[in-house]
Amino acid sequence: MIRRCILLLAICAPAATPVRAEYGDVVINGYSEKAGVRPVIFPHWFHRIRFQCRVCHQELGIQMRAGSNEIDMAKISDGRFCGACHNGEVAWSAENCDLCHSARAGLKTGVRGGHKTLGPGEY
Amino acid sequence: MARLQRRFVFVALLCAACSVRGAGPWQDLADDGLHDPAGPGIGVLQQPGEALSVLPQDGAGNHVHWVKALRDGFITPRHALADEPPPAIDTTEIIMRDTSTLPFVRFPHRAHTEWLDCTICHDRLFERKVGTTPINMGAILQGKYCGVCHGAVAFPLTECNRCHSVRDVPVAKAAAPP
Structure with missing residues (x-):
């Protein structure tokens, strides 16, 4: 009986406590922690429900490589990058710091989520 | 028979415990290894499972x-x-x-x-x-x-x-x- 319980637990435990970022989540920590705030998590899944890729990656000119955009709060306040929408009109304003700056301490900039390759997942 | 019933209850409880963590393959933000579960935003942000489970x-x-x-x-x-x-x-x-x-x-x-x-x-x-x-x-x-x-x-x-x-x-x- 005990052996069976252990076996069952071993099977169920990974399903009960998986730790996995959502596919396409991007951690942005170019300046955040140096400035004393949590790193940013950008969830692709949330944004692509509402905007086609072309809006950010063409109209706003955001490069498709995590860490290559050098986004900081001054640029956001000027209406660039996230600030094109996060201005209190299209989406919540940048004054809601904690909604973007929501990551655990110590995370490095990069694309996260399930399927790692040598490429984007490692940037 | 009682032993069998006990086993059944145990397995049922175990399965229930396993399914507590949200429906489907989507991870709750507080458990995804990225979000700080102590952060103020965690209760405000939309959960992936809520948004994605209704899509194809x-x-x-x-x-x-x-x-x-x-x-x-x-x-x-x-x-x-x-x-x-x-x-x-x-x-x-x-x-x-x-x-x-x-x-x-x-x-x-x-x-x-x-x-x-x-x-x-x-x-x-x-x-x-x-x-x-x-x-x-x-x-x-x-x-x-x-x-x-x-x-x-x-x-x-x-x-x-x-x-x-x-x-x-x-x-x-x-x-x-x-």
């Missing part, structure tokens, strides 16, 4: 078939912030035949231009002329060419057959862009 399902990535979700009107993402006419959709397909023992690759412009502008890929990632870009899996796996998106945000590179999907196409039928 898929077996990889976000477990959402994004192309189907867009085409079938499950989602209506904006194509521009500025007031612009809808983008042009390119429906040409390219068959790539230099695939060794794997099936040929069928590249559908339609699924891509429904989301992206031509200039995002051309000519930074791919030359416009068919056959002039040295696309290969080694480079893709390192995040180049298709691998800029596939493996990061578009369906992952474990889905070989979605691209390598054409077993045999006569040369005359292989579509090429004008």
